[in-house]
Amino acid sequence: MTYAIEMLNITKDFPGIRANDNVTLRVKENTVHALLGENGAGKSTIMSILFGLYQPTSGIIKVRGKEVTISNPNVANDLGIGMVHQHFKLVDCFTVTENIILGKEPTKNGIVDIKSAVKKVKELSELYGLNVDPNAKIRDITVGMQQRVEILKMLYRNADILIFDEPTAVLTPQEIHELMHIMRNLVKEGKTILLITHKLKEIKEAADECTVLRKGKYIGTVDVKTTSEQEMATMMVGRDVSFTVEKSEAQPKENILEIKDLNVKDSKGLYAVKNFSLNVHAGEILGLAGIDGNGQTELVYALTGLCKAESGQVLLKGKDILKLPIKKRLDSGMAHVPEDRHKHGLILDFTLKENFVIHCYNKPPFSKHGILQPKVIDEYADKLIEQFDVRSGQGKDTPARSMSGGNQQKAIIAREIDRSCDLLLVVQPTRGLDVGAIEYIHKRIVEERDKGRAILLVSFELDEIMNLSDRIAVIHDGELNGLVYRKDTDENELGLMMAGSIKKVEAVI
């Protein structure tokens, strides 16, 4: 068997950090090859090198056995290498076909020959079982379909080595399954696929071989069929990983957060949260499950003060905070790990240390008489970095923007946990993170519970809710549609409550 791609002994240095250290990646033709590694392990760097965005500091790249220099993405394209990016690059108001031919329009007498393009797209779509309507507008099709358009774009340009960069981050479980199927089809038709991911389930489902990177170093390449998920996880993280969160029985104490008959309107003026009531006690994790878009965002915004509630009460330790400005709510004992860590959680252009003090910059000892105390801030940042194992190129002076997603989230968790608030509001804490980071963050959340904090966990991932929660609330169409003890329920029952098929509110304490 021949190799489609060989990247031999690649090393890439950035100031202060070696992103790839003597990495070797060999991808056989007609296979799905997975590239596994935690965030910050150097996956993106090695792919960027292959795609011509970076030049390696040292090392050799061979494509189909021939040594090449890939100086820019156009060279990569000419070599038949195509990349499906994590964030799609599509024009919303164009049709599928128009998007696919963009930049490579077939012309007849100087006029774009859309008809033959549609025909070709249709043929490709059928050949690989993509099932895409060539004439649909991008804005009218689902995210999963949009991803297929990206795949078609590569196929249309005759790419036969396809790189998928974290392709499942934005997909529903159903769509993920279909994507895996499409990948198998592509390989059957003679394509080679390089799949970048940190999700072991997907590797197990779709890949033939798997190369593991850790902290920029090459760990090994394994045959997926004969290797267990546990083994791959250990290679990736460098130690044994547990998939279930170990925790003792909850010891719920006094009421910390009481939500009473809360009504919130969304941006369109419709009621998104309706007569919602819920209590969270000290020493418990209450998981709020639900399908995305059922009022979770508005509920959280109303709790934190980002949007106004129409009516109802929110008591934090018995005090109504619903009318208070954001700052006062935070000060009265609420810590918050927000859903959108780029928009709300961090100031990306600030350094790590500046982000750490975003709540306390104007309080002593971090500032005196309105003047920042850089020494205190530095020490505090070093303390958090060490305690929470936040990794970055230039330590506390790293711009948040240049940190990996996992470390950004770790930084936010560190900051919020260190505020030692009675209520910790955690929204989608592990989205887009790798196994190691997820494990760490889950462990921290349980620790906080054991310290006697009240934790409200909002997540769209049922696994996470099931793993962490002591009680589970279900929100459907803005209403409380279920409230049960974790130990009394299962995935099936929760699924039915999330879909609104049954209603079961019994675990009221």
Added chain:
Amino acid sequence: MKKILKVALAAMMTVGLAACSGTTDDTASVTYGFVTDTGGINDRSFNQTSWEGLKRYCEEAGLVENQDYSYVISEKESDYVPNLTGFAGQRDLIVAAGYLFEGAIAETADQYPEQKMLIIDVESLDVDKYTNVQQAVFNEHEGSYLVGVAAAKMAEKAGKDTVGFIIGMESETMNKFWAGYQQGVYSVNPNMTILYDNVNDFSSQEKGKAAASKQYDAGAYVIYHAAGGSGMGAISEAAARREAGEDVWVIGVDTDQYEYGKYGDGTQSAVLTSMLKRVDTAAYNAAKAVAEGTFEGGIVRYSLADGGVGIPDENPNMPDDVREAVDEAYNAIKDGTVTVSETYVKE
């Protein structure tokens, strides 16, 4: 990158050396510097005209432009002093046109008391203190009287009773235009209505155009503008109206502005006549005086009698009888039978 730099440097050196070898520094000729106000050198008005006067003399004297005489354009008011001092000590005479230069000239003269300078349109500098500054002023009221006569005569001929006046800014100097114009108009017909607009701007064609449009709409038959660049707007408004078939006229100021009023195929102009202010003569005379060693500081007044103000010899749009009336007024002022007041208020 480096290569380009090398080539550029090499080119620079060659051209530089060539240029150097061509000129000799120690010419004994007289040198002149001219500083414009913010209107620039091609303002079709004050700066341009006085520069042309200076240039005319220099050409006659066989001087080389950019070596013996040159101009510097000011972008902002705060450029005046640096531009004047840039010339100071290096040129025999510095010329600046416009009362806006008053403070800057004084500042420069304080530092360079020996420097000969000509400032046009200013007479308020202390003549005993600034002995090397010549202040040239004009009897604009006399010239304005003549065009006032022309405007009123034209209106009468057409059976109209209204004429207009647009001023760029109200000040002692500017008010002389207004005073003379009124006296001229009323000398023809005391019952004439004169519309008056102050656009408070010397460089906004739009404001000039708007004011002219307003006055024509209100029935003005002839408009005299004393508004520098803003007046160009009045002229273009008149040209546009004439092209559309309306019977209106405009009177230019400072220079013969006949050219600027052309419309249609370019054979006709909306400019009836212009009130000439011979700033070029002032610049010419001063330049000549410096060369001949007769230059003197103090106030020099240019009047109608000595050709400092007047109207052009050729006025294609002016009927003979109007021209006769204007000539009559000219002679009357010249021989003293009529005195035009600098400040005039109609009873």
Added chain:
Amino acid sequence: MKKHSQLKISLVAVGVGFLFAFLVVIVAGRNPLNLLAAIIKSISGFNILRPNEPVTLVNTLNWLKYAVPITLTGLSVGFAYRTGLFNIGGEGQILVGGTAAAAVGLLVDLPPIIHPIVCLVAGALAGAVWGMVPGILKAYRKINEVVICIMMNYIGLYATSWFTRACLPIDPATNARTIDLKETAVLGKVFENVPSLFNWGFLVAIIGIVVFWFIMEKTTFGYSLRATGFNMEGARFAGMKVEKNVALSMMISGAFCGLAGAVLILGEFGYGRIQTSFDNFGFDGISVALVGGSNAIGILLSGLLFGLLKSASSNLQMMNIPKEVSELAQAVIIYLIAIQYVVILLLDKFHGKKDKKLISENTEKGDDQL
């Protein structure tokens, strides 16, 4: 994409700008040595083409004189920019600042030294009020500050012209300005016997730079302004009073411009002006802030650079180089910084060669890109 430091990009842009100016001069058939000579003379007063010419301070002082107001307006634009705002209202703020300073300088009797300080404070306050209007509308009514700023410029132009005519003593000789300010209010020349209007107002610019740096980098207020500028939603989420920050930032920005206006009136003109058009110092500030990367030291350096390009105008013309060449150089620099991508591309090209060399030599260490 590699990131290059702002300083590097600015320096490359400036270099290319000057190179371009030289090329244009050559193409236009003028002597490029004269361009060089004019620039050197504008900096040092020394004329390399005529070494015998006496060297005076006047050129250097004129250079600094030009740098002072645009440094202040640069600080103004930079301050707003750091909070995510675009203060294009500098013209109006300068006008009201200058007029307020003139009013205090004409109507109030105070001892020397105190008098100009009070005038400056009045100018800063007037500028702050003028900046506050778009600031408040932006913060609490979400109205685009650019539109309001532009309107405030024209309101400022006409309001100051009306105010000056109506309330201040007008000089009867010209009727186009006020009478001279009281002796006590004037910011005197630093070098009395050099014919340059370089005055003590330069201290205001220096203090302004220090204040800018201190507020932005050292205070909690600056921290929250920067947070607001980088990520308004994030700052709001962290409990910062984003609206207050926006309004305050525009006020302070306006105050810097007001100071620029006051310094011009007190130091350069010595009388209140009735302006019929803008002097463009506010717009120059945009270029200065842009090239200076909106930080204190950068603004100082780019203020000096643009001041030089302006002060060179006179020497250029006297050496037979059209003054447009200096404007051209300014334009090229601004364009290059605005479309940084081109500069980054240039730098990458340059570094790309270095990269390849390193690979062939099998060097371990990477280059020093940031």
